[in-house]
Amino acid sequence: MPEADCAFCQIVQGSLPAKIVAQTSEAVAFEDLKPQAPTHLLIIPRRHVRSLADAQTKDAPLLGDLLAFAGRLASEVGLTENGYRVVMNCGSGAGQSVWHLHLHLLGGRRFQWPPG
Amino acid sequence: MPEADCAFCQIVQGSLPAKIVAQTSEAVAFEDLKPQAPTHLLIIPRRHVRSLADAQTKDAPLLGDLLAFAGRLASEVGLTENGYRVVMNCGSGAGQSVWHLHLHLLGGRRFQWPPG
Numbered sequence: 001m002p003e004a005d006c007a008f009c010q011i012v013q014g015s016l017p018a019k020i021v022a023q024t025s026e027a028v029a030f031e032d033l034k035p036q037a038p039t040h041l042l043i044i045p046r047r048h049v050r051s052l053a054d055a056q057t058k059d060a061p062l063l064g065d066l067l068a069f070a071g072r073l074a075s076e077v078g079l080t081e082n083g084y085r086v087v088m089n090c091g092s093g094a095g096q097s098v099w100h101l102h103l104h105l106l107g108g109r110r111f112q113w114p115p116g
Numbered sequence: 117m118p119e120a121d122c123a124f125c126q127i128v129q130g131s132l133p134a135k136i137v138a139q140t141s142e143a144v145a146f147e148d149l150k151p152q153a154p155t156h157l158l159i160i161p162r163r164h165v166r167s168l169a170d171a172q173t174k175d176a177p178l179l180g181d182l183l184a185f186a187g188r189l190a191s192e193v194g195l196t197e198n199g200y201r202v203v204m205n206c207g208s209g210a211g212q213s214v215w216h217l218h219l220h221l222l223g224g225r226r227f228q229w230p231p232g
Contacts, residue, residue: 036230052187053196064180067204071168074206080169083207087231088183090190091199094227104231111210114152115203115220116231 008100012046026065038108049101052090079107124216128162142181154224165217168206195223
């Protein structure tokens with residue numbers, strides 16, 4: 001069930017605008033509002049899952065779909081040759097600010113280590 | 117098939133030592149040799165997959181197992197309350213230095229944004 005006050009559920013439902021770049025039956029990819037790289041997309045499941053900590057064993061296939069989708073999308077938008085980083089924050093201490101699980105896909109520049 | 121010159125395949129096979137903290141039928145988790153946080157684990161598939169860019173559609177379940185394993189492990193080692201970050205680098209430009217797909221699980225400190 002979508003959560004009424006979840007911005008990402010609203011994007012999935014089309015009631016909140018977003019620059020959607022690709023969709024599958026399970027996931028939606030759209031541009032981050034505060035991009036941290038020339039390409040910075042968010043990849044979210046259509047189904048509301050609060051965070052990786054709240055994902056259950058039954059959600060493993062969905063998580064796999066998200067990560068595989070990130071890889072395909074990276075290829076489609078031309079990030080593969082120069083490399084890209086995929087990041088998931090779990091919990092406010094790690095920087096999660098929207099409580100609908102999401103992957104960040106960042107590319108188009110060099111990246112530093114550590115990752116934040 | 118394991119790759120003879122792949123350090124992570126050698127860890128999976130037990131011919132290269134590593135501080136292994138958990139294993140499943142599909143994946144192995146061990147301590148990063150150059151930790152970037154109080155907890156810094158690498159989670160790898162037993163099967164050799166070069167990078168996310170080389171993963172194929174058939175690998176989606178394996179990718180899901182890895183991410184779900186990261187979430188369970190984070191809970192088991194006590195990272196959930198204060199949050200944690202999961203990172204995958206794809207390509208040398210993003211910092212990938214071992215060509216056997218792996219997830220970084222980092223926790224135990226605050227994280228900055230952008231993620232590197």
